[in-house]
Amino acid sequence: MGGEVKIWNPVEIAEQARNDYASQIFPSLLTIDPSLSLPQMTPLVINLCKDMFKAWSKFDDSCFKVEQISGGITNMLLKVTVKKGDSINEIITIRLYGPNTEYIIDRHRELQAIKYITAAGFGAKWLGIFGNGIVQSFINAHTLTPSDMRDPKLVAKIAKQLRRFHHVEIPGSKEPQLWNDIWKFYEKASVLKFDDGEKQKTYETVSFKELHEEIHDLQVLCDRLKSPVLFSHNDLLSGNIMINHEEDALYLIDYEYASYNYRGFDIGNHFAEYAGFECDYSLYPDMNEQYHFFRHYLQPDRPHEVPENDLKTLYVEANIYALASHLFWSLWGLIQAKMSPIDFDYLDYFFLRYKEYKRKKEKHISMALSYLSECRNE
Template identity: 65%
Template sequence: MFFGRILVHRELCKDLFEKWSKLDNSHFSVETVSGGITNLLLKVSVREEDGNLINITVRLYGPNTEYVIDRERELQAIGYLSAAGFGAKLLGVFGNGMVQSFIYARTLTPPDLALLTDMRKPKLAAEIAKQLRRFHQVEIPGFREPQLWNEVFKFFKKASTLKFDDSEKQRKYETISFEEVEAEVVKLKELTSRLAAPVVFAHNDLLSGNLMLNDEEEKLYFIDFEYGSYNYRGFDIGNHFNEYAGYDCDYSLYGIFLALFSFSFMTVIYIDEVSDKDLQALYVETNTYMLASHLYWALWALIQAKMSPIDFDYLGYFFLRYNEYKKQKENCFLLAQSYLARPGSE
């Protein structure tokens, strides 16, 4: 585990919550809920003096995540998203993490999402679409310009000037043509600018690990808003589809699920007034921004390969995402260009 031997000091809870300040250590227990490639999530159980058991969640930030995450923006958004019914309630903040209410649900996995592609979980697919539509309607005060290309160019600047101490990593890194990558970013940015995609407050990281489900109540939760920002709707949806491939990047079922999800998404927006034109527009928008998702996380992975102590092949992940971008690029560009050539499409 990249955090080493994790010790959650009970003093943290005592400092944040006055009513627990005089409890001895026997009243506290800690267990790991999940550990991804950015954060570690811990469940802290507190037995109060009257015997009441309280569970809270402690999220510990991964080392050096400030290079890719705006924590101030995240904390601002959490309050508004929580008020709108998303995620856990924020209970406190400390140096390298936060304390939130505990969600009684299980974290989804890539196999859970794979079930959606053969329509064995149509209710869950529709619920994700419904929740995402509602998420995109939350108003967060402040800067509302889409952040996608600002972030991509920021990542590119950092990613293209790295130096690895490990000679094998450096050798692999030097095989990357950053002139080519930059040219691809510029071309895709120009193409997406013609799509007039709506700008919404987006999750930007809706992978399986950021979805929780209470199976008994059939209640779905979106969690972890650290990459949240105002962004293009198509990016949020396209990025979500890409995450169905998991960290191994198996994109074989992308097309099937994209069609299903697009219909569900449009249905909950327009109820029974979904037109072929609306569906086509969303399909093209999502496919095109799906490419941007590959570039975003490919560049992100290079920075993590240098900065993160987590035991994960970030450098290999760059090549998985960038190669998938190149594989999908021609078809996605042709689809978008064909759509844009039609009268009234821009």
């Protein structure tokens, strides 16, 4: 596959973190195979904990309890409870990266941002790094489902948190990454070879000439909208949002794709994720639902005072960039179909996302062109 892949070195990254932030990030070169069953994985996880945290190195294995608390289509999250006394427990989470995800995720970019994101009060504290994952503090909350994201009260909370997230300042380049990443995905996706004959046959039905034209034309149109560039999550699906109802606390987690990006993309991508991995786009929010989000995003303290023009602007942005979201994740699906050993039909996911792109393309592009024409005439 084309494209440069940076070598992942946990010790080197941890040392860089210490130098940059004067923080204590524990490194280990150990790896854990995420394809193992939990009973097979448990002794490896315990060994990793002892290797990373020297205070635990002499604890008996019976002091450790390992549980799987989630498993998406790229990562696995483990909860480790360490019993330190009769009533003293310490809990951490271990996130195992899916195999070959370095082809689609810039781990160096992710880890460079995590320190600043967590310092701003988001997600879990970064504690350590190992051969194929990171260790973080435990968040006492549960992840949302796609249907949860439609709850008006939660919509307001998510909008407010995303507004806060968009104001995080990360040192370095403020260049939006969307089109850089899409073109990198295109380059990698267009030169795949599958060992499975049926997969290869299905892959060969994809017109990369057509995809190239679609990406180019959409990029030109999106650039005309001049959507603000902010630090963005870029993967705000239900599994990356957690809630603790008792504490009335909502968390945005997992920053694998976080970067400076267009406001419209982050919000439009979030709306596209209402459909879940099953891609049920009947769940995509209508105008009233989107306006409810926009009001709480734009003016959390006075949501009903948001000017109509501001709502319309964000509506156009979010929906045209939702098209970009479909292109981004459809290409991602093609690459994953080749690289990932996880039991998920990534090829089908490509076609579902690209089909929805085509279905909504004319409507959303027409709306954006009409909006731009109105702006010129004002």
